[in-house]
Structure formats: structure tokens, C-alpha cells
Amino acid sequence: MKRRTLIAGAAALGLHSRARAQAGRARVVFWHAMNGALNDEVNRICAAFNAAQADAEVVPVFKGTYPETLTAAIAAWRAGQAPHLVQMYEVGTGSMLAAGPAVKQTWQLIQESGIAIDPAAYIGAVRGYYSLPDGRLASMPFNSSTSVMWLNADALERAGLDPAKPPATWPEVIAAAQAVRAKSAAPTAATTSWFPWIQLEQFAAMHDLPFATKANGFEGLDTALLVNAPPFVKQLDRILAMAKEGTFRYAGRDIAPDPLFYSGEAAISFNSSGSRADIVKNAKFRWLEAPLPYDPELTAAPINSIIGGASLWTMTAPGRTPAEYKGVAQFLAFIAQPARDAEWHQNTGYVPVTLAGYEESKRQGYYDKNPGADVPIKQLTRGTVTPNSRGFRLGRMPELRNIVYEEVERALQGQQGAQAALDSVVSRGNRVLREFERANRA
Amino acid sequence: MERRTIFPGRLLPVLLAAPQIALTAVFFLWPAGQAMWFSAARQDAFGLRTEFVGFENFSDLLADPLYRDSAGRTAVFCVLVAALSMGVALLLAVFADREIRGRAAYRTLLIWPYAIAPAVAAVLWILVLHPQVGLLGRWLNRHGIAWDYRLRDAQAMSVVVLASAWKQVSYDFIFFLAGLQAIPRTVTEAARMDGARGWRRFRTITLPLLAPTVLFLLVVNLVYAAFDTFGTVQALTGGGPGKATETLVVKVYRDGVVNLDLGSSSAQSVLLMGAVIALTALQFRVLGRRSAD
Numbered sequence: 001m002k003r004r005t006l007i008a009g010a011a012a013l014g015l016h017s018r019a020r021a022q023a024g025r026a027r028v029v030f031w032h033a034m035n036g037a038l039n040d041e042v043n044r045i046c047a048a049f050n051a052a053q054a055d056a057e058v059v060p061v062f063k064g065t066y067p068e069t070l071t072a073a074i075a076a077w078r079a080g081q082a083p084h085l086v087q088m089y090e091v092g093t094g095s096m097l098a099a100g101p102a103v104k105q106t107w108q109l110i111q112e113s114g115i116a117i118d119p120a121a122y123i124g125a126v127r128g129y130y131s132l133p134d135g136r137l138a139s140m141p142f143n144s145s146t147s148v149m150w151l152n153a154d155a156l157e158r159a160g161l162d163p164a165k166p167p168a169t170w171p172e173v174i175a176a177a178q179a180v181r182a183k184s185a186a187p188t189a190a191t192t193s194w195f196p197w198i199q200l201e202q203f204a205a206m207h208d209l210p211f212a213t214k215a216n217g218f219e220g221l222d223t224a225l226l227v228n229a230p231p232f233v234k235q236l237d238r239i240l241a242m243a244k245e246g247t248f249r250y251a252g253r254d255i256a257p258d259p260l261f262y263s264g265e266a267a268i269s270f271n272s273s274g275s276r277a278d279i280v281k282n283a284k285f286r287w288l289e290a291p292l293p294y295d296p297e298l299t300a301a302p303i304n305s306i307i308g309g310a311s312l313w314t315m316t317a318p319g320r321t322p323a324e325y326k327g328v329a330q331f332l333a334f335i336a337q338p339a340r341d342a343e344w345h346q347n348t349g350y351v352p353v354t355l356a357g358y359e360e361s362k363r364q365g366y367y368d369k370n371p372g373a374d375v376p377i378k379q380l381t382r383g384t385v386t387p388n389s390r391g392f393r394l395g396r397m398p399e400l401r402n403i404v405y406e407e408v409e410r411a412l413q414g415q416q417g418a419q420a421a422l423d424s425v426v427s428r429g430n431r432v433l434r435e436f437e438r439a440n441r442a
Numbered sequence: 443m444e445r446r447t448i449f450p451g452r453l454l455p456v457l458l459a460a461p462q463i464a465l466t467a468v469f470f471l472w473p474a475g476q477a478m479w480f481s482a483a484r485q486d487a488f489g490l491r492t493e494f495v496g497f498e499n500f501s502d503l504l505a506d507p508l509y510r511d512s513a514g515r516t517a518v519f520c521v522l523v524a525a526l527s528m529g530v531a532l533l534l535a536v537f538a539d540r541e542i543r544g545r546a547a548y549r550t551l552l553i554w555p556y557a558i559a560p561a562v563a564a565v566l567w568i569l570v571l572h573p574q575v576g577l578l579g580r581w582l583n584r585h586g587i588a589w590d591y592r593l594r595d596a597q598a599m600s601v602v603v604l605a606s607a608w609k610q611v612s613y614d615f616i617f618f619l620a621g622l623q624a625i626p627r628t629v630t631e632a633a634r635m636d637g638a639r640g641w642r643r644f645r646t647i648t649l650p651l652l653a654p655t656v657l658f659l660l661v662v663n664l665v666y667a668a669f670d671t672f673g674t675v676q677a678l679t680g681g682g683p684g685k686a687t688e689t690l691v692v693k694v695y696r697d698g699v700v701n702l703d704l705g706s707s708s709a710q711s712v713l714l715m716g717a718v719i720a721l722t723a724l725q726f727r728v729l730g731r732r733s734a735d
Contacts, residue, residue, distance in 0.1 A: 033650050067700050074702070095487055095702065102488045163450060252592040253682065259574065333484060399701040409683040439486045
């Protein structure tokens with residue numbers, strides 16, 4: 001019995017590999033970090049691509065969280081087993097750009113395979129983040145989000161505020177939070193997910209403030225943080241003051257605070273636009289999506305916010321054939337089609353990465369049916385992209401974000417003031433940047 | 443007298459030992475050697491550029507106040523975990539050693555936590571202690587105690603100590619129970635005849651006779667707390683808030699796997715390896731002396 005099963009299994013395996021060899025399709029391994037519903041969506045796209053042509057077969061593999069995927073890809077490359085395509089979060093971009101022969105940048109892939117992917121098709125804030133200073137695409141935009149302000153309309157109404165006029169500036173946010181607290185309209189007035197990304201990085205981009213020298217690191221590894229400048233101190237001070245008077249609640253790192261808003265406990269939440277799908281699913285109250293607030297003393301017209309999310313990097317390995325690279329390029333061209341981009345955007349809550357994908361969604365009436373779903377896109381495309389709002393090209397950026405968390409958490413506990421916290425961020429962060437510079441120059 | 447099997451020739455014994463030696467070489471010697479090499483180098487994440495820097499990674503570490511803080515924090519953490527888990531285990535073992543109904547079930551239940559994976563244990567504790575989701579966490583907040591281990595250093599430390607100690611109680615319990623059962627009844631009976639009552643009998647008879655077990659468990663618990671609690675801490679607090687629960691192993695992971703600073707992370711691993719070797723040597727010495735007595 002057992003032996004028969006074994007023989008049958010072996011035969012099936014043999015058939016399987018023979019079938020694959022007969023088909024002669026280039027096999028493209030795609031490592032990604034999309035779990036849950038997003039994982040299903042990735043699988044669906046890959047299946048659609050595999051069904052649409054006969055040259056290449058994309059095999060999607062879920063590799064864990066973003067940092068885990070990054071580590072796995074690096075370890076695999078060192079062992080000569082790198083995947084063809086890997087999804088890399090935006091803050092890993094600096095590390096991947098320093099990866100030299102480990103990656104084949106998108107412009108190079110386009111050149112070699114002859115498959116056309118036009119960088120100009122992408123939304124500026126998206127393209128900028130993943131491009132070289134001269135505009136050539138280094139990696140392929142895939143899932144991009146930005147951060148927005150989520151408001152619990154029921155709670156705002158209970159606080160005597162008009163949800164139709166969401167707070168646009170920080171003073172208005174503070175006033176709204178105070179009203180929520182005064183009327184006990186919600187247990188928590190305001191909270192934020194992704195503190196470093198939303199409250200400091202986005203703040204810098206929208207107000208056209210340099211976060212680090214050398215155009216946020218785009219122009220060289222010898223960059224240094226500037227995040228202890230007065231506008232940032234004021235921003236952190238504002239949040240510390242809100243925490244002190246009980247109108248802001250710090251609920252942990254990254255996505256840990258998400259449930260506060262979903263459950264209706266928080267009236268105002270700053271979070272990724274990509275949390276829309278979860279809000280649709282969980283929120284049992286009326287809610288709305290609004291642009292991030294700005295500081296009117298710094299600017300009257302905030303410019304584009306930056307993106308979060310991830311892009312796709314093509315990796316190299318010994319013995320990889322041109323046909324395989326061509327398969328990668330075909331897949332990238334496939335997902336860049338306006339219809340595909342629009343579908344991905346609507347099914348996941350990520351923003352469309354191409355202008356055509358946005359137009360397509362408009363044409364389909366998606367934003368009429370889902371009011372507010374275009375807030376992130378409008379925020380991303382607002383104004384002209386400057387060196388301060390292009391994004392970040394800092395090495396070991398995940399570590400920099402951890403440093404921000406640590407210092408802010410100490411400040412929130414009253415162990416230090418805003419200036420001291422950001423001074424620490426700068427001195428500790430610069431040490432990390434110098435380490436990265438040395439390791440990547442040696 | 444030791445028992446020995448004498449093999450004729452050399453080939454057979456070498457052949458028989460070979461698999462074990464191969465395993466040790468592949469899974470221990472090779473990675474340990476790599477860690478030593480990395481600890482003396484500065485390298486980018488992809489290994490494209492490597493520069494030999496000698497002991498620079500070590501001197502950087504020892505000069506880094508954050509590393510010293512982490513070492514001090516780890517020491518406090520280890521002592522707290524060892525004390526709590528051994529204390530509770532001893533108490534439970536003393537009670538389990540008595541004649542009570544359902545003793546077998548009671549003992550079996552006590553051993554359960556040991557079989558739970560660290561990350562799962564952490565999730566269970568989150569369900570109890572989380573300020574918004576956890577039963578106890580919500581109860582505390584409702585009763586005017588500002589409980590939020592994600593923002594308060596001392597609370598975070600107590601949470602990771604509690605969860606780590608809880609997992610180790612089972613192990614300690616088994617050893618304490620065995621130790622208690624190895625104490626000859628005649629000795630305790632004699633003490634009872636002489637009129638020594640509960641606590642006095644425990645202090646003057648049971649505890650001294652249990653000393654070898656206590657010593658053994660102390661070393662095991664310190665090693666457990668220092669090296670084996672990564673999963674629990676990572677899943678509960680990830681080292682935060684601030685660096686309040688960042689023990690040395692969490693820092694190795696953070697610097698190596700997340701921050702991709704292989705040189706520093708390897709140097710930390712080498713230092714930890716030294717610590718494990720020292721603790722193990724100590725344990726062998728202590729236990730060796732005991733059995734020689």
C-alpha cells in the first residue's frame with residue numbers, strides 16, 4: 001500500500017516536471033510579503049498572467065513580513081538561490097540600491113529584454129521614490145499607499161462637529177480632539193499608526209522640509225538627519241502636549257494602534273490609506289477619509305505626501321537565462337496595464353501606481369461609489385515633487401524608524417522633552433548612517 | 443567504574459562517531475566559525491564588500507552605552523525570571539509532593555506550559571494583558587489603574603518576566619518534584635518525631651537536601667532567561683517601549699536580521715557564545731563535584 005503510494009507519487013512528480021519541461025516556459029519565482037486577502041489577490045494576478053501567455057510561469061511564494069522577506073532575499077542571494085522577483089518595502093530601497101550585482105534594476109531589465117515599460121506612466125510621487133536621480137526606474141512600483149486621516153463621523157457628530165468639514169490643519173485637529181474629549185464622544189480622541197512614517201516623514205514631505213541632507217539621501221551616502229529642526233520639534237511637542245492633556249493616545253508601533261479606530265474607540269486616527277479594506281470590513285460606524293493635516297504656520301499649501309508600501313526588485317543568480325529575465329519583464333509589463341492597476345487598487349485599497357490606472361478607476365465610477373477613496377491619490381499628486389518630497393534614500397531605514405519609536409516612547413513617558421528626543425534621534429541615526437556608508441564603500 | 447566497550451581497530455568507532463561529528467561540524471562549528479569571522483569584519487548586507495576590521499566591532503560594542511544598558515537589563519531580567527519561576531515551581535512541587543486527591547492530573551496540568559511554543563505563549567499572554575483586548579488588562583484600566591505595557595517601561599518588563607517565568611515553571615517543577623521525592627522519608631520522619639514543624643522542617647531538612655537541584659536549576663534558568671526567551675519577548679513587546687525589554691538576544695536579532703548590521707550582530711553573538719560556554723563550564727564543574735562527593 002505504502003509502496004504503491006510512493007510509486008504513484010514519484011510518477012506524478014515525474015510527469016509534473018516533464019510537463020513543465022515540455023511546455024518550455026521560463027519559471028519566474030516571485031517572493032512577496034502579502035498575507036491574508038492580499039495574498040489571494042497576488043495569487044490571482046499571477047494566475048491571470050500565467051493563463052494569458054505561454055512564455056513564462058510566475059510562481060508566487062509568501063515569505064513573511066517585509067523585513068523577513070528582505071532578509072530571506074539577501075540570504076538567498078548569498079547562497080546563489082535568489083528569487084527572480086522580490087517585493088521590497090519602500091524603506092528597504094536604500095539597501096537594495098546598494099546591492100550592485102545582486103539586482104537588475106528595472107531600466108536595465110527593460111533595455112535587455114526589449115519590453116517597454118514607460119516610467120512616465122507612473123504617478124510622480126511613486127516614480128520618484130523608486131527612481132535613480134536621473135529618472136531611470138530602479139525598481140518596479142507595485143503596492144503603494146500613503147497615509148491619511150481617518151475620522152469617525154459618528155463620534156465627531158457627538159462632539160458637535162460637522163463631519164462634512166474635517167479638520168485640515170493641526171490647530172483644527174487639536175480643537176476637534178479637545179471637543180471629542182470634552183463631550184466624551186469617544187474614549188480616545190486621536191491616535192496614530194506608523195508614528196515615524198506619518199508624523200515625521202510625511203510631515204517633512206508635505207511641508208517641503210528636508211528630513212536629511214543630500215536631498216534625503218538621494219544624492220549620496222554621506223547624508224545626515226535634520227529631523228531635530230524647529231518645525232519637527234514643534235510637531236512632536238504638539239503631540240506630546242496632546243498626549244498630556246489626554247487628547248492623543250499612543251497605542252504602540254506600526255499597525256498595533258489600528259484596532260483602536262476599527263473598533264470605534266478612537267475618533268481620529270492617522271493611518272495608511274491601505275487600511276481602507278480593513279475599515280470597510282470592521283467599522284460599525286460612519287467614517288470618512290481626509291488628507292493629513294498641515295501646520296498653517298509652515299505653509300498654506302502643503303505639497304505631495306510620500307508613499308509607503310513596496311516595489312518589485314529583479315534579482316540575479318548564477319545561471320539565470322535571458323528567457324527568465326524576459327519572463328520577469330513580461331510580468332512587470334502585465335501588472336502595469338491600466339486595467340490591472342485599477343483592479344489591484346480597487347481590490348486592495350492601495351493607490352493606483354499609474355496615472356492611467358487612476359483614470360481607469362475614475363471612468364469605472366469607482367470613486368462615485370466609494371467617496372473618499374481618491375483622497376490618497378489627490379494627496380500624492382498635489383503640488384510639484386521637490387527633493388524634500390521625493391521620498392527617502394537612507395540606508396538601514398528600518399533601524400532609523402526604530403530609533404524614532406524608542407526616543408518618542410521615552411518622550412511620551414515624560415523621560416525627555418521633544419528637543420532632546422529628536423536630538424537623540426539625530427545623533428543615534430547619524431551613527432547608523434555612517435555605519436551604512438562605511439559598509440557600502442569599503 | 444565506567445563501562446566501556448572496546449572496539450577492535452579504528453575504522454568502526456570512527457565510522458560510528460562520524461554522523462554525530464558531522465552534525466556538530468555542520469550545525470555548530472561551521473556557523474560558529476562564520477560568526478567569529480563576521481565579527482572581525484565589516485560587511486554590507488549582500489556580502490559584496492568585506493573589510494577586515496579586527497576587534498573594532500567588539501570595541502565599538504563595549505564602548506556603546508546602549509549595549510551596556512542592554513547587558514544590565516538582561517542581568518536584571520534573568521534574575522527576575524529565575525527567581526519567579528523557581529519560587530513558584532518550588533511552592534507547587536512542595537504541595538504536589540503531598541498526598542492529595544487527583545495528584546496525577548494536577549502534575550500533568552502543571553507540565554503543560556512547557557509544551558507551548560514561545561510565540562503562542564506570548565499570544566496567550568497578550569489576550570490576558572493587552573490594555574484593549576486582554577481580560578485582565580481591560581479590568582485594570584476599568585478600575586483606575588493606567589495599565590499599558592506598550593508605553594510603560596516597568597509594566598513591559600513585568601509582562602515579559604511573567605510570561606517567560608510562566609513557561610519555565612513546568613520544567614523547574616519536574617526537577618523539584620523529583621528532588622523532593624528523592625529525599626529519604628526516614629529523614630523527614632525523624633525530624634517530625636523530634637518535633638520540627640512545617641516551615642522549620644522545610645528550611646533545615648528539605649532545602650539543604652534539595653540544594654543540588656536548586657543549583658542545577660539556577661544555572662538552567664539563567665541560561666533559559668538569557669537565551670531562550672527571544673520568541674516570548676519578540677512577540678510580546680519586540681523589545682519596547684523604548685528599549686525597556688531589549689535583552690541581549692533581542693538585540694542580536696534586531697541588529698542582525700532587521701538592521702542587517704552583520705559585523706556588530708556577530709560580535710554580540712560571539713560574546714554571548716562566550717557567556718554560554720562559561721555558564722556550561724560552571725555547571726559541569728558544580729555538578730561534577732556533586733557527583734564526586
